[in-house]
Amino acid sequence: MAALPISLQKISLFLERLPGIGEKTANRLAMYLLRLPENDLKEFAEHISELKKRTKLCKRCMNLTEDDICSICTDEKRDRKTITVVETVLDLLSFETGNIYNGTYYVLHGKIDPLNNIGPDDLYIPSLFTRLEKEGRDVGEIILATNPDMEGEATAVYLMTKLKELQAERNFSYRITRLAYGLPIGANLEYADYGTLGKSLENRRDF
């Protein structure tokens, strides 16, 4: 590293802090940046230094936005009676890039994880219920789309219980659903793990 000029070293060290980027990749990326046109670098630098100032959370769904309410929540073509609850904005993006969903979202920004001391109040769970208390009557379905791992599952169960409590208390009529588990498309039975295979058997459908 000492062989590199300081300015390049600093960029490389910064890049190394990013997830999935080690020293070699960081050096390679820094080297690549050096080859880009100066204007592109300047523009990128401006976006970086403005990033935190400009970006905030949508007041309705906690998605990232530059305004008070995000582009999904303001989109009138969206089915606002359906709310999909996801762990992160990246999960939301997966639905969006697939073009498979036309409802709205709610982003928890994490999952309940007792081993790491993350409880419901550390996530955006209380504000979900504040919203539902006001708007619950207009909601048709809440799809729990946390990840199929232990913490995601625990989060879904916690939400389900709380959502049912609220429903009983206030006489709301929303459905509470969960994403289906099963074999991924294109999978090979031979290589499927038994957890997935078991789920795909358990959730089999008439043909």
Place this chain on the structure above:
Amino acid sequence: MAALPISLQKISLFLERLPGIGEKTANRLAMYLLRLPENDLKEFAEHISELKKRTKLCKRCMNLTEDDICSICTDEKRDRKTITVVETVLDLLSFETGNIYNGTYYVLHGKIDPLNNIGPDDLYIPSLFTRLEKEGRDVGEIILATNPDMEGEATAVYLMTKLKELQAERNFSYRITRLAYGLPIGANLEYADYGTLGKSLENRRDF
């Protein structure tokens, strides 16, 4: 993507241009940037926008530097009689991080690649010979450390021929050497490709 605020989208699109970074990784990195302290982002942005202005090539060895001559060429503890010729600054860094070499370098910034129309004059080869014409008498060894692929090999052979010509012409006494080929440390014979295995047999040593 439209689900993200513009400032974040622009950062993500920029990151996607970097080698080895696809859309998903770019989004993940952009999201991570959002969580960093604002000061760190500001500092990074400054380094990025200053990068091209500050960095230039060392006049002696074409390594990257902020001064006229790089830190390796100015280091008096280095063995200046030995010059290792590498394709890229990243290759130079591999030697440096290993702490296995105490000589100097010369960076070609590429390799001869006829299929992509890259000839010797597109690399920093002419300036290597300009340097050697002046200083060749003081050079003890030139180690050709281009990569063990077709283009790297062609570059090494080209340099070797030219270096021998210059040597004969000017009565220089430098050795011209090439990195050894063989089994990588920790390798398993069973999985070695036959090219490597052949080389390791051909270059076997007395024990």
